[in-house]
Structures are given as C-alpha cells and as structure tokens.
Amino acid sequence: MNLLSIAPTLAQGPMPTEMGGATLFHYLLVSAIMFGLGLIGFVTRRNLIIMFLCTELMFQAAGIALIAFSRFHLNHTGETFVIFVLTVAAAEAALALALVVLLFRRKETLDASSWQDLKG
Amino acid sequence: MHSMMSPILFYAACAIGALGVALAMPRRAVSPYLIGAIVGAAALGLALIGLAVAKPDALPNFHFYIFSAIALGAALRCITHARPIYSALYFVLTILASTGLYLILAAEFMAFALIIVYAGAILITYLFVIMLASEGPTEEVAEAMGEYDRVAREPWTASIAGFVLIAALSTMFAAGSSNLKLNPELAVADRHLDVMPKRVLAELREAKLLPDDSWGLAINGTNGRYDINPRLDGQGSLTIASNNGTGERQLIAQKDWPKGLSLSNTEGVAFSLIDAHPGAIEIAGVILLMSMLGAVILSRKKVEMDEEALRQAIARERSAERGDELGIEGPYATPGVGQGGAA
Numbered sequence: 001m002n003l004l005s006i007a008p009t010l011a012q013g014p015m016p017t018e019m020g021g022a023t024l025f026h027y028l029l030v031s032a033i034m035f036g037l038g039l040i041g042f043v044t045r046r047n048l049i050i051m052f053l054c055t056e057l058m059f060q061a062a063g064i065a066l067i068a069f070s071r072f073h074l075n076h077t078g079e080t081f082v083i084f085v086l087t088v089a090a091a092e093a094a095l096a097l098a099l100v101v102l103l104f105r106r107k108e109t110l111d112a113s114s115w116q117d118l119k120g
Numbered sequence: 121m122h123s124m125m126s127p128i129l130f131y132a133a134c135a136i137g138a139l140g141v142a143l144a145m146p147r148r149a150v151s152p153y154l155i156g157a158i159v160g161a162a163a164l165g166l167a168l169i170g171l172a173v174a175k176p177d178a179l180p181n182f183h184f185y186i187f188s189a190i191a192l193g194a195a196l197r198c199i200t201h202a203r204p205i206y207s208a209l210y211f212v213l214t215i216l217a218s219t220g221l222y223l224i225l226a227a228e229f230m231a232f233a234l235i236i237v238y239a240g241a242i243l244i245t246y247l248f249v250i251m252l253a254s255e256g257p258t259e260e261v262a263e264a265m266g267e268y269d270r271v272a273r274e275p276w277t278a279s280i281a282g283f284v285l286i287a288a289l290s291t292m293f294a295a296g297s298s299n300l301k302l303n304p305e306l307a308v309a310d311r312h313l314d315v316m317p318k319r320v321l322a323e324l325r326e327a328k329l330l331p332d333d334s335w336g337l338a339i340n341g342t343n344g345r346y347d348i349n350p351r352l353d354g355q356g357s358l359t360i361a362s363n364n365g366t367g368e369r370q371l372i373a374q375k376d377w378p379k380g381l382s383l384s385n386t387e388g389v390a391f392s393l394i395d396a397h398p399g400a401i402e403i404a405g406v407i408l409l410m411s412m413l414g415a416v417i418l419s420r421k422k423v424e425m426d427e428e429a430l431r432q433a434i435a436r437e438r439s440a441e442r443g444d445e446l447g448i449e450g451p452y453a454t455p456g457v458g459q460g461g462a463a
Contacts, residue, residue: 022184024300027221028293029167030188032286034195034214037141040282041199044145044275046268049250050199050207056242057195057211063234064218071225072300074307076385076392079230080400083393086237087404091411093242097249098418104253111268 027068035061048103048110052096059089129170131287137163138283145275146202160196164189183224191217202269204250208243215239229386312383312391313358314346320381324360327378334364350374350382 038057045051063082070078100110107114140163144156168185194213201207215238222231272278313320317337324330338361340347347359356374361367383391393401425433 022224024297025294026184026188027225028297029290030192030221032289032293033137033167033192034218035289036282036286037192037195037199039285040141040278043278043281044272045199046271046273047204047266049204049246049253050269053204053207053211053246054199056238057198057214060214060218060238063230064221067222067225067227067230070227073302076388077396079227079385079389080392080397082227082230083233083389084400084404086233087407090237090242091407093245094411094415095418097245098415100249101253102418109266109268110253111266113268113273 024068024072028065031061031065031068034058034064046112048100048112049097051112052093052100055092056089059085059092126170127291130167130290133163133166133170134283134287136166137286138279139163141196141200141282142275142279144196144200145272145279146200146270147272147275156200157196161193164192183220187217187220187224191221200272202265204254204269205247208246208250211246212239212243215243226385228384229389311350312387312395313350313381314348317346320346320348320358323378323381324372326380329372329376329378330360331362331370335360335362335370337361338369 035058038054038061041054041057042051045054063085066078066081066085068078070076070081103115104110136159140156140158140160142156144160168189191214194210194217198207198210198214201210215234219231219234222228222234321330321337325333338347338359339345340359349358350356351374357371358374358377359369359371361369
C-alpha cells in the first residue's frame, strides 16, 4: 500500500505491461456501466438538452473503452480514435444545440414529447 | 466471468443497480432519490467488492476505484437530477473523474485534451443553451421547472432494459478480454526514436554515454536508418559510431539508456496521428467544417424589417439609381461610372 511504489504506474515511463493494477476488464466494466447509464438517461429524460447530454455520456464511455484498449495493446491507435470521438462530440454538440435553440423558439418548451406530431 | 468476478454477485449488483436508478429518477410524488442513491451506491460497492475479491492483487490500485466510483456516481446524478444546470455540472464531474482514469492508463495528452475540449468548451456551450432556452421565473411560479424536467418517462422499463444491457455487455467483455492476448507486433515502444537523432544524441551527451564529442549515432547498413532498436522487454540496444575515421562502433544496451530517452505520450499520439492515420485529421476537419456550416444555416434568422425601414431602404435605392442616370455621384455609383454617364 505504499503510495510511492504505485506512483510510477500513474506516470508515463516505459510502458509497463501491468495496467496500473487493474485489468482491461475493470475499465471495460466502468465503460459498460457508464454507457448503460447514458442510455437509461436518454430514454427516460424528456428535456431535449439532457437527452443530448446523455449521448455525450455514451461518447465518454466509448472513450474510456478505447483508451483502455490502447493501453492494453501498448500503442496509441485508441487514443487517436478518442480524438475522433471528441471531434464527433463537438460537431454533434454544435449542431444539436443549434437545433434545440431553433425548436425552443418555435414552441417555447424543451419537452421532447411536444414534438410527438412529427411521428406523422 | 468466473476469473474476473463471481457472476451471481455481479448479476445481483445489476438488479440492485436497476432498482436504485429507477428509484433515483425524478417523479411526480416526492422523489425518493436519496434512497435511490443509497441503493445505487450499494450496487456499485457490491460490484467493486466483487472485482476486488476476485483479484486481491489488484487491491493496491485504489486510484482506479476512487475515480471510477466518482465518475459513475456523477453519471447517475447527471441523468437523475431534475435541474438541467446541475445535470451539466455533474457531467463535468464525470469528465474530470474519467480524466483521472485516462491518467492511470498513461494517456496524458488525451486527458488534458478532454478537460480542455469537453469540460472547457462543449459543456460551456451546453450551459449557454440551457440558460438561453429555459423559461425564467414568473410572478406566480418562482420555481421555474417544467413538468418534463420533474417527471421521468418510464423509469422502470428504461432502467431494467439498461441494466440488462450492462449485464450482457459485461459478460461479453469478461469473456472477450480474458481471451485477448497482447500482440507484440502492434505495440509501439519508442519505435520512432530513430527519426529524432538530435534528441537522442542530446540525451546521450547529457548522460555522458558518448566517449567524446566526435561520436555520433551509427547508421544501420541494411536499411539506412539510425541504428536504434528499442524493445518492449527492455532487451534492445542502440549503436554509436566515432566520426574520426576509425569506424569504431559501440553498443549501448537499452537498460543503460538515460531515463529521458523514451517517447512521451504526446509524441506517441502525434506519431500515431501523422504517421499511421493521416487521413483521420482530414476527415475530422471536414466533419468540423460541415458542422460549422450546419450550425450557421440552422441558426440563421430571417430579418423582419418594419414598414418604415422598408420604405426608407427602397427610397435610398431609387435615389441612388436616379443619381447614377444623371451623372451625380450617388452613394452607390462609383466615380468612374458616374463620369462616363455624364460624358
């Protein structure tokens, strides 16, 4: 339990094979739970902004899984992919929020079910 | 699953988690979110205990447990909080905690990029829109919170479905990740050091590994690159050669290399991005450009001029045209065209 002995696993160094004491599965589990929470939030919440916030949560879960895989394989491809995820998240935020503002101006509410008539 | 954690414990944790999340959702009656939070925390604790019991040697790494507990707790609060602003702030907390996870995984560049881009830029945009698009408090209602914020839609169905998904995903992750083997071919351990000869030389000189200043890096005869061969297991070496005509060579084993002689995470990501995936940046740029165009088109507004302003604008245009015909320099006539008309 010596703090100093585990400190090197936090820093870069020559990539150690051990994933800082936790295995790949630990990180994948956290990622799966976060993705599930994001999904639950997306389905249950009725506020348009919160729904998009929940998709960001799912993006974040995917990011953790990618970084964990990148670390497991000891290369940087996963991290490059996270840059991509970040780009898509930024693009999504810009477009989705512009849409939300547009929809809010029309009906003065953020309720997703107020647009139910779009079902046709 | 068996090697990672006991399945029964895990599925029990999933069931309790579903119960906790469903209880924590905002609802019409007084929301028992405190009970929900306690039940959810119990489920999380059960899952983490299950992990720790199955892998006692993983116990010392309590940073992982701290960061993941904060991240998941904040994520739960983010999806259950009735007020959008607090939701967004809890999402920032999730981001910060997962940044900690990134740091444990030695992805420093992505950790800081995440803080700057996500917590710094994207979430501020969200906060702007939340403040822009919410009804202010009126005379009658001080608590300006819509019905849609206070009552969740189908909390039980959603959380049961979500946790079934989590259980299935985790079972598959456990089976898959225990079969996964590290492929040394894919691993990059400072593979790009041979394109940075100046830095390698400076490090060697600082560590006083060069006999004198006339020595430099040796070039491999077969591939014409600098002879630097780092290996994952630390058995690699690099060759230095003297430049004073004797052709003398000397091998430096990887275990004797100075500490600074390794790629930092940022350099590794840069090489991966530029060297291995050059198309990714281009595509990312196009995606960002398209989203910018889309946002501009979506948010553009048709300007409605009132009657008076419209009449004035038309009058101004007419007078400009007339001035042009008469050769008078009107506001819209360019000097050259005006003089040509007079002549």
